[in-house]
Amino acid sequence: MTGKPAMTMHEIREALGHVQPGTPEATVQITRYEVSVLPADDINRHVFTINVEYRGDGRWAVVRHQRCLNAAGEWSWESIPSEREDDWLAAHRFDETTALRLAREAAPHIVVNGHTAADAVAHKQGQP
Template sequence: MSEQPEPTVRPTRYVVSCLPETNDNAPHFSLNVEYRGRDLWAVVRHGSCLNSAGRWSYESIPSEREDEWLAEHRFELDTALKIAREAAPTLTVNGYTVADALRRSTDGAEV
């Protein structure tokens, strides 16, 4: 009988949000930092990626991504988390800001 290989565990996604996870609106006001291979990470939300200049662009299928696009949208983990933390307070949903969502949640109103 051969031994079973030891499984490996690695994180592949971080959720970044200014709203607490218990807030019903947190999923809408969150973005993700996701592993994309080769020790590089992307800041993503609704199928788009944040680039190094702070602009969102659609993330096409892998075979359509140019090297220039990848260079602007893939980061080391620390950089990706920094970019995500800077972007999180600026998210809006249907015209509501993060501040609106936080204020409404303390008032008991839904966004």
């Protein structure tokens, strides 16, 4: 052991010549998840999808067509940011784990043209 701190991956890439010295390291942040019971290659997935979107300060929203889900499973219109009250935000913003759970619970029940996402899955599998 040399007593020197370990090199970061960025420092290793600089030392190998893969990155120009002094180039700032890019960061990556997940800001959106797509949640659906339909498989990714299904032609109808996009209409039966709920998004979980990062809204800052560690808070996530469960959204679909400019509506947000609250913890009771009710959808509400999401107004422009300057018109959102604190109590509305408290009811429609969650930690990441909770937002993903709520989206997963709601996903089978999304309705399009009178059919739920669960109906669409059953139809694809040949069930009546």
